[in-house]
Amino acid sequence: GEDVEQSLFLSVREGDSSVINCTYTDSSSTYLYWYKQEPGAGLQLLTYIFSNMDMKQDQRLTVLLNKKDKHLSLRIADTQTGDSAIYFCADLSGGGADGLTFGKGTHLIIQP
Amino acid sequence: DSGVTQTPKHLITATGQRVTLRCSPRSGDLSVYWYQQSLDQGLQFLIQYYNGEERAKGNILERFSAQQFPDLHSELNLSSLELGDSALYFCASSVAPDQPQHFGDGTRLSIL
Numbered sequence: 001g002e003d004v005e006q007s008l009f010l011s012v013r014e015g016d017s018s019v020i021n022c023t024y025t026d027s028s029s030t031y032l033y034w035y036k037q038e039p040g041a042g043l044q045l046l047t048y049i050f051s052n053m054d055m056k057q058d059q060r061l062t063v064l065l066n067k068k069d070k071h072l073s074l075r076i077a078d079t080q081t082g083d084s085a086i087y088f089c090a091d092l093s094g095g096g097a098d099g100l101t102f103g104k105g106t107h108l109i110i111q112p
Numbered sequence: 113d114s115g116v117t118q119t120p121k122h123l124i125t126a127t128g129q130r131v132t133l134r135c136s137p138r139s140g141d142l143s144v145y146w147y148q149q150s151l152d153q154g155l156q157f158l159i160q161y162y163n164g165e166e167r168a169k170g171n172i173l174e175r176f177s178a179q180q181f182p183d184l185h186s187e188l189n190l191s192s193l194e195l196g197d198s199a200l201y202f203c204a205s206s207v208a209p210d211q212p213q214h215f216g217d218g219t220r221l222s223i224l
Contacts, residue, residue: 030210042217043202088155092210099145099157099170100213
C-alpha cells in the first residue's frame with residue numbers, strides 16, 4: 001500500500017532554517033500536505049502543494065516537491081520557539097477516495 | 113480555529129461500552145472524514161462521507177460505524193469498546209473529496 005516516511009526528530013537553533021523531509025510511494029498523489037500538531041492540540045493545515053508544482057512559498061514556509069524522486073520538503077525560515085511541534089507530511093491520492101496517508105511525524109525541537 | 117467542531121473533547125468510559133463522537137464541518141464543506149491517532153498506529157484514515165453518502169472506507173473496524181446527516185454533521189459510533197480503542201479521534205472536512213482537509217481539535221477517548 002501507500003507509504004509516507006519522515007524522520008522522527010529534527011533539532012535546530014532558534015533563528016536558523018528548519019528543513020523537514022518526507023518521501024512517499026504513491027505516484028498518483030494529487031496533493032501533498034504539511035500539517036502541524038502542537039502538544040494537546042489538533043492538526044493545523046500549514047500548506048499544501050499540487051503535484052504538478054515544484055515549489056510553493058508562503059511567508060516563512062517553502063515547500064519543494066521532487067516528483068521524480070517522490071520527495072517533499074518543508075523549509076521554515078527564521079525558526080522560532082513557537083514553531084516547536086510535530087510536523088506531518090500527508091498525501092492524497094485516488095481523487096481523495098482513500099483519505100490522507102500520513103507519515104509518523106517529525107518532532108521539531110528548537111534550541112535557544 | 114479551523115471551523116471544524118468536535119464534541120466532546122474528552123470521553124472516559126469502560127470496556128464493552130458504546131460511545132458517539134460528533135462533528136460539525138466547516139460552513140460550506142460537503143465532505144467529512146474520520147481519522148484515528150494512536151501511539152502505535154499513528155494517524156489512520158477511517159471513513160469518508162460526501163454530501164450524506166459514504167464515499168470511502170479505510171481501516172475502520174466492524175465495531176465502528178459512522179453517518180453524515182442532512183445538515184452535514186457527522187457522528188462516529190464506537191461499540192464494544194476495547195482498551196486498544198483508546199486514541200485521539202479527529203474529524204476533518206473539505207469542500208470536495210479532492211480538496212484540502214481541515215481538522216477539528218479531536219476527541220480524546222480513554223477506555224478504562
